Amino acid sequence: MQTTDLFAKRTDAMKASEIRELLKLLDQPDIISFAGGIPDPDYFPREAFTQAMQIALGQDMAATSLQYAASEGYAPLRAWIAGYMKERGVDCDLDNILITAGSQQALDYIGKLYLDKNDTALIEWPTYLGALGAFKAYEPIFDRLNAGENRMPNEIAQTAALAGGRVKFSYLSPDFANPTGKTMSQAERLSVLAQAEALDIAVIEDAAYQSLRYAGDDVPSILALEMEQKGDIDACRTIFCGSFSKTLAPGLRVGWVVAAKPVISQMVLLKQAGDLQTATINQIAVNHVARSVFDEHVTTLRAVYGARLQAMLRALKDYMPEGVTWTEPQGGMFVWVTLPKHLDGKLLLEQALAQKVAFVPGAAFYADGDTRNTMRLNFTMTDDQAIQTGIARLANVIQTALSS
Amino acid sequence: MQTTDLFAKRTDAMKASEIRELLKLLDQPDIISFAGGIPDPDYFPREAFTQAMQIALGQDMAATSLQYAASEGYAPLRAWIAGYMKERGVDCDLDNILITAGSQQALDYIGKLYLDKNDTALIEWPTYLGALGAFKAYEPIFDRLNAGENRMPNEIAQTAALAGGRVKFSYLSPDFANPTGKTMSQAERLSVLAQAEALDIAVIEDAAYQSLRYAGDDVPSILALEMEQKGDIDACRTIFCGSFSKTLAPGLRVGWVVAAKPVISQMVLLKQAGDLQTATINQIAVNHVARSVFDEHVTTLRAVYGARLQAMLRALKDYMPEGVTWTEPQGGMFVWVTLPKHLDGKLLLEQALAQKVAFVPGAAFYADGDTRNTMRLNFTMTDDQAIQTGIARLANVIQTALSS
Numbered sequence: 001m002q003t004t005d006l007f008a009k010r011t012d013a014m015k016a017s018e019i020r021e022l023l024k025l026l027d028q029p030d031i032i033s034f035a036g037g038i039p040d041p042d043y044f045p046r047e048a049f050t051q052a053m054q055i056a057l058g059q060d061m062a063a064t065s066l067q068y069a070a071s072e073g074y075a076p077l078r079a080w081i082a083g084y085m086k087e088r089g090v091d092c093d094l095d096n097i098l099i100t101a102g103s104q105q106a107l108d109y110i111g112k113l114y115l116d117k118n119d120t121a122l123i124e125w126p127t128y129l130g131a132l133g134a135f136k137a138y139e140p141i142f143d144r145l146n147a148g149e150n151r152m153p154n155e156i157a158q159t160a161a162l163a164g165g166r167v168k169f170s171y172l173s174p175d176f177a178n179p180t181g182k183t184m185s186q187a188e189r190l191s192v193l194a195q196a197e198a199l200d201i202a203v204i205e206d207a208a209y210q211s212l213r214y215a216g217d218d219v220p221s222i223l224a225l226e227m228e229q230k231g232d233i234d235a236c237r238t239i240f241c242g243s244f245s246k247t248l249a250p251g252l253r254v255g256w257v258v259a260a261k262p263v264i265s266q267m268v269l270l271k272q273a274g275d276l277q278t279a280t281i282n283q284i285a286v287n288h289v290a291r292s293v294f295d296e297h298v299t300t301l302r303a304v305y306g307a308r309l310q311a312m313l314r315a316l317k318d319y320m321p322e323g324v325t326w327t328e329p330q331g332g333m334f335v336w337v338t339l340p341k342h343l344d345g346k347l348l349l350e351q352a353l354a355q356k357v358a359f360v361p362g363a364a365f366y367a368d369g370d371t372r373n374t375m376r377l378n379f380t381m382t383d384d385q386a387i388q389t390g391i392a393r394l395a396n397v398i399q400t401a402l403s404s
Numbered sequence: 405m406q407t408t409d410l411f412a413k414r415t416d417a418m419k420a421s422e423i424r425e426l427l428k429l430l431d432q433p434d435i436i437s438f439a440g441g442i443p444d445p446d447y448f449p450r451e452a453f454t455q456a457m458q459i460a461l462g463q464d465m466a467a468t469s470l471q472y473a474a475s476e477g478y479a480p481l482r483a484w485i486a487g488y489m490k491e492r493g494v495d496c497d498l499d500n501i502l503i504t505a506g507s508q509q510a511l512d513y514i515g516k517l518y519l520d521k522n523d524t525a526l527i528e529w530p531t532y533l534g535a536l537g538a539f540k541a542y543e544p545i546f547d548r549l550n551a552g553e554n555r556m557p558n559e560i561a562q563t564a565a566l567a568g569g570r571v572k573f574s575y576l577s578p579d580f581a582n583p584t585g586k587t588m589s590q591a592e593r594l595s596v597l598a599q600a601e602a603l604d605i606a607v608i609e610d611a612a613y614q615s616l617r618y619a620g621d622d623v624p625s626i627l628a629l630e631m632e633q634k635g636d637i638d639a640c641r642t643i644f645c646g647s648f649s650k651t652l653a654p655g656l657r658v659g660w661v662v663a664a665k666p667v668i669s670q671m672v673l674l675k676q677a678g679d680l681q682t683a684t685i686n687q688i689a690v691n692h693v694a695r696s697v698f699d700e701h702v703t704t705l706r707a708v709y710g711a712r713l714q715a716m717l718r719a720l721k722d723y724m725p726e727g728v729t730w731t732e733p734q735g736g737m738f739v740w741v742t743l744p745k746h747l748d749g750k751l752l753l754e755q756a757l758a759q760k761v762a763f764v765p766g767a768a769f770y771a772d773g774d775t776r777n778t779m780r781l782n783f784t785m786t787d788d789q790a791i792q793t794g795i796a797r798l799a800n801v802i803q804t805a806l807s808s
Binding site for chain 1: 415418420450471473523541573649653666667674680681682683
């Protein structure tokens, strides 16, 4: 029998995602779950997709929709994205845009594009679990992106050299990050750019939640700020990863990358080698839906999710015991809760499940898995009443743990 | 400006696919092209897909179709595939099946799963260009799969060790291979298995064309033969890669992998890290179309493509000058032509394009790019008349080259 010892060394680092394993256990309807990170299906633009699929499969379009297509993606969709980017301060050509199977695939291909074994990726601490998973396949070292800290670029570069490679990029999600919900200020974004300049590395800007702002003013994307400095997308080092999963629907797996042409043309080769192209019919459908309902649909989502976020922040304030703190996001899908130091989110989860409430323990979001007194709460899948009840239950579990 | 010298070393080996670059130049309608490798869109099951998408986006299903889903794939589709495999001698569970974004992605993930830098992949000579592309990203050594030759396993293992790794798998397409159109006999398949046993490696069976047989009798798949020997899928070393691209439609990007559970469960992790999952709505649509029209649709394709293959073989016989030989496939999409030694397919292509006929020069299908006197002819996109005219033109170009 063939054994698994033939597997490449990279598989040693690739473990099952705790979140996805956890989600499988949550199919019981009486659990109030803050564990997911998915959009509310009640607000999918179902009718717009139905129309779009009718067009895509009509006499005129079916031969295109069902056929192979170019690896870089469907030109009309790339044109819509170019318009979206331009409205947000990034003037680019279609050749600066690659369509990917969701932004998760963009992260995989970026790891593949940049990371030799033992190269260093700078990441936030905590960061998106899926980014850790995508990059780990290329056996990098993770170092801590030092926004707001005081390590000199020299020191970071030296650490990377000692680890046997060089720093290749910093990865971050500046708007309403998963898991923390935090948004970076313009000054922080500029400092990331300055650091990248000093290190001569790429900046990977994960903009998955960009459109889901419920309060406060837009901050220009890192790529838009770099465009202001350099005037030309092809002179920029920032790679912008966008997604339709949070705005339209995740089940079609359509996202995109915007970057300098030499980066995109190499990523197109990775796409060819990786899966040839993103599904043609999905790109055509997303193009129609984006052109017909994007703005109004996002307005609806902002109202619905924004109200849920407020409900959660109110409930946290009303119920949580002293010593528990949390972020106050201006958008996105998550609130990040910090518990008193001696509490362990994972142990707490067992007790919470017994009380019919779920969340994701925070340790998994740290590259070193080392910080245990945190939890991620999702607010997009639960209505006001469930948020009230669920947070009250959770507060109760924490109170009990604190008193024991 | 950020330069491309940050790119990982693996990108050195990743070049633009000549075929895909070539296809871009072929949009002139007066060229008769044997260059593609795509299904005839006139025979896409458009109505079945229209119905399937209506169901997928109906009130009951849309919340599922548009949402995130499990990385391993949509269970009803995996159940249909389990039935398809069982009819072909492979009894397996749903846990032995992973849905991928086309079988190209299966090849990418197999490279990622097995290949450390300098490990050896045994491949046919020539082989599928997309397999070369997928595997190259993991920086392997390619050695020649020796079906019918006489190298001992010891010698192959030693060569791999000298190259700095070990042999991890042999990759082959036993039915109507791209580019040669050749089918392996049962004895050849058994010999591949015996070699894999001796080397203790995996066997990657690319079955993309399996259903497109136009003549002769089915030969059991390598996995089916191994099942006969071992009685249990989980004891098998063969990894079977299937695709709906050639039978239903490539534009949805749905394929699958069947293998032992430890292989599938590790590939599910690669899938999670790579793009989370194959598009939910596409899996649901393909499931409906497969269940409603698969057998009858494949029967239609066999009749249409089989007639075109016969037309091409007749035309080759009628027009080609002495010294030119070709394969006589029993299925698939391609005929492989061998020219007199001193002719170069690439140079010939320029002359052919001037005569308004196109093909793919064969050199790209060799890992060493070294054999130049071959060409790949596709017969699925051209009707009888175009085949006659195109082959006559091509014969003329070859005759001229031979006389000069």
